[in-house]
Amino acid sequence: MSAAAAQLELRSVTKRFGGVAAVDGVSFEVGAGDIIGIIGPNGAGKTTLLNCISGVYRLDGGDIRWEGHSIAGMPPFRIARLGIGRTFQIVRPFGSMTVRENAAIGALFGREDARRGPKEAFEAADGGLELFGTHDPGPQAARGGAGGGDQAAPPAARRGDGRPQQRGDR
Ligand SMILES: Nc1ncnc2c1ncn2[C@@H]1O[C@H](COP(=O)(O)OP(=O)(O)OP(=O)(O)O)[C@@H](O)[C@H]1O
Ligand SMILES: [Mg+2]
Secondary structure (H helix, E strand, C coil): CCHHHEEEEEEEEEEEECCEEEEEEEEEEEECCCCCCCCCCCCCCHHHHHHHHCCCCCCCEEEEEECCEECCCCCHHHHHHHCEEECCCCCCCCCCCEHHHHHHHHHHCCCHHHCCCHHHHHHHHHHHHHHCCCCCCCCCECCCCCCHHHHHHHHHHHHHHCCCCEEECC
16 A cells, blocks of 8 residues: 555554563554454553554654644544544443444534434444444343443444544454
8 A cells, every 4th residue: 555545654653661662663554444453462562552543642653644644642532533533442331221322322422523413323323333243132231131242332333423534443
């Protein structure tokens, strides 16, 4: 992929914790519409890398560019507004709400230009859940009734509802 086509570009991204280089000179590009996975054993630095992209951590070296502009050092809320969403490894659903309702939250409270009413939010939630291959177990609450996969899907779908252009999960 040429540099001009990259929507997200990491250049020699480095993050250290004391003497530990959790992320050491990582470079890659993600184009619009690409779906990629980051794999590695426990402690490989996957979460740290996502924390670098989403602005949770300041880089110790390298640069992260979004549509050709550096976002290194930008606070997480600004990065989110650009359209870079993330979800977390430990799911925290609203337990009294259904899977579908959990997924719809992002459409109701996403980016300012992405906000929609309840009907549209549920339509967006259905699209997000379908993308992640999850069915809505109906009135089953997200906690208790739904299985782990169904619990994990709403946060991911929720990021879709907020219309992020790049998503990071875990
Ligand atoms: N906040 C922190 N302070 C100090 N060291 C950290 C911190 N976060 C991560 N590390 C260290 O950085 C390295 C990478 O950890 P990280 O959590 O990014 O790995 P991971 O690939 O997400 O692992 P897992 O598959 O277990 O989720 C590990 O050696 C870890 O101990
Ligand atoms: Mg991790």
